[in-house]
Amino acid sequence: MNGAELLTRELEAQGVDIVFGYPGGAIMPVYDALVDSRLAHVLTRHEQGAALAANGYARVTGRAGVCLATSGPGATNLVTGIADAFLDSVPLVAITGQVPSPAMGTDAFQEVDTIGITMPIVKHSWVVRDVRDLRDIVRRAFVIATSGRPGPVVIDLPKDVAVRAVAEFPELRPATAREPRIDVAPDDEALKQAIDLLTTANRPVVLAGAGVALSGCVDAFRAFASDYRAPVVTTLHGVGVLPTGDELLLGMLGMHGTKAANLAVQESDLLVCMGVRFDDRATGRLDEFAPDAAVVHVDIDPAEIGKRRRPTVALQGDLGAVLHRFVAGSPAPESWLARCDARRREHAWRYGAPGEGVHAPRLIRDLTEATRGATIACDVGQHQMWVAQHGVFERPEHHLTSGGLGTMGFGIPAAIGAQFAQPDGSVIVFTGDGSFMMNVQELATIRRYDLPVKIVLLDNSCLGLVRQWQECFFDRRYSAIDLSDNPDFSAVAASFGIPTLRVTRDGEVADAVRRIHRSTGPLLVWVTIDARENVWPLVPPDLANDRMLEEVPKCLDTR
Amino acid sequence: MSRYTLIVQLVDAPGALVRALSLVERRGFRVVDARTEGASSVTVEVEAAGRSLLNLKRQLENLWDVEGVAIGGSG
Numbered sequence: 001m002n003g004a005e006l007l008t009r010e011l012e013a014q015g016v017d018i019v020f021g022y023p024g025g026a027i028m029p030v031y032d033a034l035v036d037s038r039l040a041h042v043l044t045r046h047e048q049g050a051a052l053a054a055n056g057y058a059r060v061t062g063r064a065g066v067c068l069a070t071s072g073p074g075a076t077n078l079v080t081g082i083a084d085a086f087l088d089s090v091p092l093v094a095i096t097g098q099v100p101s102p103a104m105g106t107d108a109f110q111e112v113d114t115i116g117i118t119m120p121i122v123k124h125s126w127v128v129r130d131v132r133d134l135r136d137i138v139r140r141a142f143v144i145a146t147s148g149r150p151g152p153v154v155i156d157l158p159k160d161v162a163v164r165a166v167a168e169f170p171e172l173r174p175a176t177a178r179e180p181r182i183d184v185a186p187d188d189e190a191l192k193q194a195i196d197l198l199t200t201a202n203r204p205v206v207l208a209g210a211g212v213a214l215s216g217c218v219d220a221f222r223a224f225a226s227d228y229r230a231p232v233v234t235t236l237h238g239v240g241v242l243p244t245g246d247e248l249l250l251g252m253l254g255m256h257g258t259k260a261a262n263l264a265v266q267e268s269d270l271l272v273c274m275g276v277r278f279d280d281r282a283t284g285r286l287d288e289f290a291p292d293a294a295v296v297h298v299d300i301d302p303a304e305i306g307k308r309r310r311p312t313v314a315l316q317g318d319l320g321a322v323l324h325r326f327v328a329g330s331p332a333p334e335s336w337l338a339r340c341d342a343r344r345r346e347h348a349w350r351y352g353a354p355g356e357g358v359h360a361p362r363l364i365r366d367l368t369e370a371t372r373g374a375t376i377a378c379d380v381g382q383h384q385m386w387v388a389q390h391g392v393f394e395r396p397e398h399h400l401t402s403g404g405l406g407t408m409g410f411g412i413p414a415a416i417g418a419q420f421a422q423p424d425g426s427v428i429v430f431t432g433d434g435s436f437m438m439n440v441q442e443l444a445t446i447r448r449y450d451l452p453v454k455i456v457l458l459d460n461s462c463l464g465l466v467r468q469w470q471e472c473f474f475d476r477r478y479s480a481i482d483l484s485d486n487p488d489f490s491a492v493a494a495s496f497g498i499p500t501l502r503v504t505r506d507g508e509v510a511d512a513v514r515r516i517h518r519s520t521g522p523l524l525v526w527v528t529i530d531a532r533e534n535v536w537p538l539v540p541p542d543l544a545n546d547r548m549l550e551e552v553p554k555c556l557d558t559r
Numbered sequence: 560m561s562r563y564t565l566i567v568q569l570v571d572a573p574g575a576l577v578r579a580l581s582l583v584e585r586r587g588f589r590v591v592d593a594r595t596e597g598a599s600s601v602t603v604e605v606e607a608a609g610r611s612l613l614n615l616k617r618q619l620e621n622l623w624d625v626e627g628v629a630i631g632g633s634g
């Protein structure tokens with residue numbers, strides 16, 4: 001047995017059944033070992049596709065996704081997918097080939113300092129210097145990627161280590177990294193203070209973020225919410241913690257949040273924050289965010305507590321343990337919930353857009369309503385915000401979105417990973433004409449593995465979100481947003497062997513929804529939308545969340 | 560601009576020192592001075608304006624090859 005075979009065996013021992021990757025010189029011993037291993041390998045057409053597919057796989061399963069690439073350009077192509085996993089707390093194990101140890105540091109062919117390049121965007125990383133360390137490194141890689149606040153790790157494997165012979169069962173040599181601290185019980189005194197605040201608040205709001213789903217606490221959260229009966233708002237990654245339409249749910253807060261959510265938070269006297277990191281897109285102007293609210297902040301990551309907003313009560317630890325104790329508290333005042341609910345009704349989305357053209361928000365609502373329970377991936381741009389605002393979600397795990405990094409090109413590979421994670425599940429991706437082209441090569445992966453992914457391409461012939469900002473904040477000085485020379489997307493899809501359904505008028509949407517629902521194979525749904533459509537509401541950058549725009553401002557230049 | 564001293568206990572591992580020091584800079588502190596004591600401890604003097612030292616300490620403690628962080632005197 002050699003190092004590469006040991007690696008594939010250890011991956012199997014970790015319960016890995018699938019890896020996403022792309023071969024090349026320095027990783028060839030591992031590709032050779034794959035031939036005899038039980039691991040399924042998915043060949044993407046770009047390493048970024050592999051990293052994002054593993055990322056999507058991990059988001060759906062909660063288990064670490066694994067991606068493989070060669071040294072040099074293979075490793076650098078993984079970087080965006082690793083950074084995406086870092087900012088969204090996704091467990092990912094990235095394995096890169098490296099030039100042979102004696103050549104490291106000599107600018108050898110396809111040598112880059114993978115560990116140095118990825119250091120700021122991983123939880124931890126290793127160069128395997130000695131094959132005897134490999135077992136322990138792999139074991140720890142999975143523990144670190146999945147424990148506490150999940151995230152990516154990198155294992156850089158020099159080629160000479162990969163081909164070095166090892167004993168059949170080398171003994172475990174402890175690798176250098178401390179054992180994970182899995183201390184998760186929150187402080188009792190702080191818990192008491194938090195429960196007091198919950199009990200005495202007049203205008204409490206519960207703010208739920210990515211941590212609710214990451215900690216596997218969606219059901220516990222729902223039990224708490226239905227007991228406490230305070231209005232619930234979510235971050236982008238919290239979408240789905242309560243099912244769309246739930247009477248307590250005011251929607252998403254922040255830059256493209258609902259009026260009901262943003263106003264409730266701004267008026268609240270208590271904000272109960274669960275698994276959130278007070279991202280600037282969520283808080284708007286930080287020093288005017290929820291100005292009158294005491295803050296109870298529950299998070300597994302101590303470094304998030306007080307990073308952007310100092311909490312009144314900090315509960316560092318496992319959300320499950322906290323929720324369990326919160327359930328015993330008394331409900332929030334009915335009158336406050338009624339006020340928030342009235343505002344929710346007053347500002348409910350309206351879908352009666354005039355004209356013949358397709359109204360993207362309504363299409364998103366109708367399709368996600370008809371396919372409830374499907375996994376919805378999206379790319380980045382206006383369409384991503386419309387999905388968060390108008391999509392119908394039963395659970396947060398059904399909503400795959402690149403929140404922290406905002407990675408255009410995320411959608412299709414993430415959907416591929418999601419489809420591998422649930423071969424019988426329904427997976428739909430909403431993309432824009434800009435984002436689609438960023439990882440368009442992965443249509444070949446969809447075709448090769450015959451994945452029944454449905455791609456809804458909302459084509460406005462421009463980089464819509466950038467266009468909207470130029471319209472609102474740069475005095476309509478449009479710069480580098482025109483995509484009117486896009487290719488014929490149906491010809492592109494056809495060249496990959498994927499059929500296209502064309503939708504250009506509102507009257508065609510209902511039939512398209514039915515056909516998407518019925519279709520059993522991959523499908524591109526190419527939808528023409530009006531380039532002038534904008535995402536509303538919009539909180540201009542660096543303004544408080546109650547300063548929501550609902551139309552292009554007459555004069556607002558925030559440069 | 561405030562100046563602080565941090566004593567960072569490290570696992571004796573390749574890259575541990577670089578990882579700790581680069582995190583300090585990345586989180587908005589300037590490393591003014593760093594003195595190692597063997598491979599397992601480094602005393603770092605940092606400078607920053609408007610940054611939370613406690614938060615930096617927690618970020619450092621999150622690193623897998625950091626055993627612990629103590630805050631020394633500020634100047």
Ligand SMILES: Cc1ncc(C[n+]2csc(CCOP(=O)(O)OP(=O)(O)O)c2C)c(N)n1
Binds near residue numbers: 432436
């Ligand atoms: C890789 C990458 N490059 C650039 C950006 C900046 N950016 C954010 S949204 C956007 C436009 C997206 O256009 P499109 O995919 O067509 O979606 P739309 O906004 O039109 O719905 C751009 C360029 C980004 N988020 N990611």
